Amino acid sequence: MADHSKLRAAILIISETASKDPATDKGIPALQEVFAEKAGDRWTFNETRIVPDSVLDIQRAITGWSDGEEFFNLVLTSGGTGFTVKDVTPEAVSPLIHKHAPGLVHGMLAASLKVTPFAMMARPVAGVRNKTLILTLPGSPKGAKENLEAVLPQLVHACQQAAGADSRSLHVGGTKKLEQDAGLQPPKQEATLVQGHHHHSHDHGHSHSHGQGGHSGPKAHTKPEDRPPISNDPSAGPTRRYRESPYPMLSVDDALQLIDQHTPEPTVISVPVNESLVGSVLASDVAARESVPAFRASTVDGYAIIASNHIMVPSTKGIFPVTGVSHAQAGEVPALQIGEVARITTGAPLPPKATSVVMVEDTVLRSMTDDGMEEDEIEVLTGDIKDGENVREVGSDVMAGDVVMKKGEGITAVGGELGLLASVGTREVSIYRKPVVGVLSTGDEIVPHDRQGDLRLGEVRDTNRPTLLTAIRGSGFEAVDLGIASDKPGALEEALRAALRTVDVLVTTGGVSMGELDLLKPTLERALGGTIHFGRVAMKPGKPTTFATVPIKPTAGGTHDAQKVVFALPGNPASAVVTFHLFVLPALHKLGGVSPRGLPRVKVVLAEAVRCDARRAEFHRVVVGVDGEGGLRAVSTGVQRSSRIGSFKGANALVCLPAREGRVEKGERVDALLMGMVGGEV
Incomplete structure (x- = not known):
C-alpha cells in the first residue's frame, strides 16, 4: 500500500542509447543514491522510465505523471538539455509548465558553475505543472547529482506548496524555521574592508544599496518578458509570437x-413528469407509486360472471338476468350475485364478487327491457368459464413499489418511457440536467x-x-x-x-x-x-x-x-x-448523463481506396449504406479539405483512418463513427 505521508518522486531518463538498452543507464541509480543519502525519509520513488530523445515521448511521460488524480509531487528528468541536434528536453518540457521556477534554475546553474565554466552551456528548466514540480537535470550522472544536491533541501517545501498545502501553516516560524527544517545554514553577513581596516557594518538606519556588503534582497536574474510564457502575449506583437505551437501534440x-x-460531473435536478422530459436521462431509479391496473379489470367486452368452478355454481351455461353495467369510467359498481351477470366493457372494473368475464361472442340476447333500450336477459352458450378468465388482475402489469425505470435510462421521443412513468402515478423524477x-x-x-x-x-x-x-x-x-x-x-x-x-x-x-x-x-x-x-x-x-x-x-x-x-x-x-x-x-x-458517450462505432467496407496521412489520424467524411449482402459500405464524399464544408453534404459517418504510410485499399474493413441514420444501398 502506498505511503501517503511521503512525497512521491519519479525519474525520467532521456537517452537514445539507454532506451534501447536500459542496462547501460547510470542516471537512475545515481539520483536514487542522492535521495537515499541526503533526503531523509520524506520521499518515495514509485516509478522510473527511460525514453528516447522525442518531444512526444517526453511529454507523454510527464503529463502521465502530473495530470491525473494520483499525481507525482516531483518529476526529475535527466538528459537532453544541451546544444546537440537531438537535445530537445527543454523544448518538450517548457510548454508543459504552468508556473516557471527561475530560482531553482539559477540554483542548479550556480552549483554547476562552481565545478566547471562549461555549465553555462546547460539549458535547465524548472517549474510546476498542476501540482507537480518538474526539474530537468543534465544527462551525465555526475552533473545530475550535483544539480539535484544543490536544490534538494528546498524541494520538500516547494512540493508541499505546489500540492496545495496551507501557506500560513508552512511558514509558521518564518524563514529561519524553514531553513532549519531543511538543514540549511543562513548566509553569513560578510565583513567589508574599508581603507585597509576590517570593519563590520552596524549602521542599520542607512541604505546599503551601493555598499559591497549589507542585507541585499532577492534579485531575479531574468526579466519577465524573457521567461517562457504560457501562451502568446497579445500585447507583444507578431514578432514575439511563437513560431511553433508550445502545446504538445x-x-x-x-x-x-x-x-x-x-x-x-452531471448535475442532478428534480422535474415534473411531462413532455419536456424527452431526451433526458434518469439520475435515480423510479419505483411505481401505484399498481397497474389498480383494480381487477376486464380484457374484453362481455359480461362479468361468477365462474363455473365456483363451489356454488355448477355451470355458467344458461340464461342470466343482466343486473348492472360496468363501463371504463370512474364510479361505484354494485356487487354481483350468483346467477346474475353485469355487462362490462374492456378495461372496466369487475363488480365485487365477480370472478370472470364471458366474451360477448359467447352469448346471445334473449330479452330486452320494456322500453327496448336495455338488455334484460342473455344466454351464455358455454359452461367452461373459469376463475380469472378474461380478467387483468391488480398489479399484473406493475406492482406498487416495483422499479419501472432504472438510473441511466433515457426518455425517448417514441413515448413509451413517458407513458410508463405516467401510468404508475409518477409526478416527479430526478434527471441529469x-x-x-x-x-x-x-x-x-x-x-x-x-x-x-x-x-x-x-x-x-x-x-x-x-x-x-x-x-x-x-x-x-x-x-x-x-x-x-x-x-x-x-x-x-x-x-x-x-x-x-x-x-x-x-x-x-x-x-x-x-x-x-x-x-x-x-x-x-x-x-x-x-x-x-x-x-x-x-x-x-x-x-x-x-x-x-x-x-x-x-x-x-x-x-x-x-x-x-x-x-x-x-x-x-x-x-x-x-x-x-x-x-x-x-x-x-x-x-447530460448519456451513456454510451460519443458517436456509435461500426465496421464498414470501403468502396474505394483512400490514402492515409503518415503523421496524423484522419477522419474521412463518407456516406454509409447497406451493401448487397446486408453489410455496411462507405463511399467517400470527395475532396476532404478542412475548408470544404461540402465534404459533409450527405455524409452520415466519419471513417477512422490510421496514421501510416500508404493507403487503405478498396474492400478493407475499417472503423466508422456514425453521425446519422444509415440509408439504403450505396
Whole structure:
C-alpha cells in the first residue's frame, strides 16, 4: 500500500542509447543514491522510465505523471538539455509548465558553475505543472547529482506548496524555521574592508544599496518578458509570437481522456413528469407509486360472471338476468350475485364478487327491457368459464413499489418511457440536467451568412455557427447563438466572459492557430484564468483544436467555484464539424448523463481506396449504406479539405483512418463513427 505521508518522486531518463538498452543507464541509480543519502525519509520513488530523445515521448511521460488524480509531487528528468541536434528536453518540457521556477534554475546553474565554466552551456528548466514540480537535470550522472544536491533541501517545501498545502501553516516560524527544517545554514553577513581596516557594518538606519556588503534582497536574474510564457502575449506583437505551437501534440485517445477527466460531473435536478422530459436521462431509479391496473379489470367486452368452478355454481351455461353495467369510467359498481351477470366493457372494473368475464361472442340476447333500450336477459352458450378468465388482475402489469425505470435510462421521443412513468402515478423524477451550449464565432473577417450584398475582399460568411447550432440541437441539447466576436483582445475577452455567465459549455470557432490574431488561447489563459488541457491534436482535420476549463465564481448559496467547459474549434468548416462530433459531443453526453458517450462505432467496407496521412489520424467524411449482402459500405464524399464544408453534404459517418504510410485499399474493413441514420444501398 502506498505511503501517503511521503512525497512521491519519479525519474525520467532521456537517452537514445539507454532506451534501447536500459542496462547501460547510470542516471537512475545515481539520483536514487542522492535521495537515499541526503533526503531523509520524506520521499518515495514509485516509478522510473527511460525514453528516447522525442518531444512526444517526453511529454507523454510527464503529463502521465502530473495530470491525473494520483499525481507525482516531483518529476526529475535527466538528459537532453544541451546544444546537440537531438537535445530537445527543454523544448518538450517548457510548454508543459504552468508556473516557471527561475530560482531553482539559477540554483542548479550556480552549483554547476562552481565545478566547471562549461555549465553555462546547460539549458535547465524548472517549474510546476498542476501540482507537480518538474526539474530537468543534465544527462551525465555526475552533473545530475550535483544539480539535484544543490536544490534538494528546498524541494520538500516547494512540493508541499505546489500540492496545495496551507501557506500560513508552512511558514509558521518564518524563514529561519524553514531553513532549519531543511538543514540549511543562513548566509553569513560578510565583513567589508574599508581603507585597509576590517570593519563590520552596524549602521542599520542607512541604505546599503551601493555598499559591497549589507542585507541585499532577492534579485531575479531574468526579466519577465524573457521567461517562457504560457501562451502568446497579445500585447507583444507578431514578432514575439511563437513560431511553433508550445502545446504538445496529443493523440485523439489522449485528448478524449483529458476531456473526460476535466468535464464536470452531471448535475442532478428534480422535474415534473411531462413532455419536456424527452431526451433526458434518469439520475435515480423510479419505483411505481401505484399498481397497474389498480383494480381487477376486464380484457374484453362481455359480461362479468361468477365462474363455473365456483363451489356454488355448477355451470355458467344458461340464461342470466343482466343486473348492472360496468363501463371504463370512474364510479361505484354494485356487487354481483350468483346467477346474475353485469355487462362490462374492456378495461372496466369487475363488480365485487365477480370472478370472470364471458366474451360477448359467447352469448346471445334473449330479452330486452320494456322500453327496448336495455338488455334484460342473455344466454351464455358455454359452461367452461373459469376463475380469472378474461380478467387483468391488480398489479399484473406493475406492482406498487416495483422499479419501472432504472438510473441511466433515457426518455425517448417514441413515448413509451413517458407513458410508463405516467401510468404508475409518477409526478416527479430526478434527471441529469442537460447542459446549455453556446456557439460563438470569432474573427473580424466573419460576417453573418445571411447578410445582404456581396462580400468585400477578405470577408467570409459564417457557416460554422449555423452548422454547429443545428448539430447541437439535433443531438438533443439546448443551443444558444452567441453571434460573432471581434479579434480585438478586449472585445474577445468581454464576449467570452458574457458567454460563460450564461452557458455551461462554450463552443468557439476560429482564432486557435498560430496567427498574430489567433487570441483564443491567450485570452482564456491570461485574461480569464483558464486552464488549457490540450491545444493540439494529431488528427486531420482539426489539429489546433483546444480544450479548456475556466473557473467561475459560485452563485449565491454556492460553496465552490464552478468549472465551465470551453471547446475552441478550428475555423475551417469541416474541421469544426468533425471536432464537434469527436470531442464536444462526448462532453455533452457526460454532462447530460448519456451513456454510451460519443458517436456509435461500426465496421464498414470501403468502396474505394483512400490514402492515409503518415503523421496524423484522419477522419474521412463518407456516406454509409447497406451493401448487397446486408453489410455496411462507405463511399467517400470527395475532396476532404478542412475548408470544404461540402465534404459533409450527405455524409452520415466519419471513417477512422490510421496514421501510416500508404493507403487503405478498396474492400478493407475499417472503423466508422456514425453521425446519422444509415440509408439504403450505396
